[in-house]
Amino acid sequence: MICLKAIPSSRLHLPLLASSPLRRHRPSAVVRAAAMSSTAAPAIATPIEHFVLIKVRPEAASSGAAAAMVSSLQALSTLVPGLSYIHAGPVLRLRSPAAEALGPTHLLHSRYATKPDLAAYAVHPDHVAAVQAHVAPNALDATAVDWVNAADLPSPVAPGSAVRLTLAKVKEGLEVAQLVEKVAAATKAAGEGKGSRVSFGENFSPARAKGYQFGMVAVFDSVEELDAMEGDAKVQEAKAALRPLLDEVVVLDFVVDAPAAASL
Template sequence: MISLKALSSPRPLPTLRRPNPSSASALRVVASAGMASSAVATPIEHIVLIKVRPESAASGAATAMVSAMEALDTQVPGLAYIHAGPVLRLSSPAAEALGPTHLLHSRYATKPDLAAYATHPAHVAVVQGHVLPNALDTTAVDWVNAAPCACPVAPGNVVRLTLAKAREGVETVQILEAVTAATKVAAEIMGIRVSFGESFSPARAKGYQFGMVAVFNSVEELDAVEGNEKVLEARAGIRSRLAEQVVLDFVVGSAGDASAPANL
């Protein structure tokens, strides 16, 4: 199942162990601990990182691919949200080594909705006609949001994506405990919205077992949180459990060309 997000020319800016499938209920309990919420939102998150061929970016083929992917918003039933676009910046050595230039972020209410998207003729046509000819490499990670609150995304928001592999001997539930603590701190400081969970599509994930998106109102807000001492201290509890992290940032499309905020 290849599901990809839009590609346009990248911006030249600077630059979580294979979990036990039976641990889903445990993850939900962990994610709820210590975080106030009146409801639990559980969208399916679908992320695809794309490394575009340089000639495709130069010729405009990548831009056409982006447009084709964005158009799926009105063609595929069950697609709750979709964003395609360039990576703003690569923020970890693993991200730089992987080298994605573009990404797709989409959301679904259920796993069957994601499966239907993957096989829908419009999506298949975009993959075969636009993505495969223009991509040097792709990486895909899917997860069910284990955070207890909704994580809306609106035009102009800046999103930090983290894909991670656990250290040998570390269980996913331990990572989720650490992530819950760290995101609680960030939410208390600046109201940051997050979605995180265990990947359920290992075949396309290059070994990445955990995904998280954190949504900010601006690059300045993201950078301020990055430099916060309490956040850095909480994050240390996560990094000690990880073998590798892909960390990158992207900007959601402008109000003029993006769909309504995704509140799933």
């Protein structure tokens, strides 16, 4: 996990609850070039999911320091044992008021077969060096969550995939495990969204999560497939069933780009 001691820690969308109108576009060529990602993630049935949302300084984005940060994190894919998958890159769009208030500009998503693998990644010298040299100097804020996938099937991520991330706080008096059960039933009823693959579970690392107790990703083959889900009646029914359980939700989308070598 990214350990950023120097950085202050300052509704559920199923694959698909949009609180703000869609802006139908792909990242610019400059943004896409900065968002290099590894090849398709291995289909681990119950991966440990690790997400860090990063709000970079405006000057870092304009100077190229943010792109260097992305590259340094992406390079960990060949340096850290036990790291099954990693993607670092810009956020495509913020989809809820809570996401807009949090304001992340970039994110890191990585996967591990076990919790010890995640713990080893956190203290690995190459990871620590990347954080100290590139993340800490350029980040205004960071939010991190970890969960064990509670979905029935794996959710592999391939280059070009569009991913929706949801982080949620549950209503007072509700156990997070109850929400996990409801989400499992809701995604099954919604058909897991016409080609989407989901991973969800209870956050087990509260220290840097800003109170978010639940995480979920829905992976689609393209932005167009993700956008097409907005009008699906079964998905809307599933969202309606889950809304009363939720207190606050961060929802955002990002695109996993092909690695630089793939274009050679």
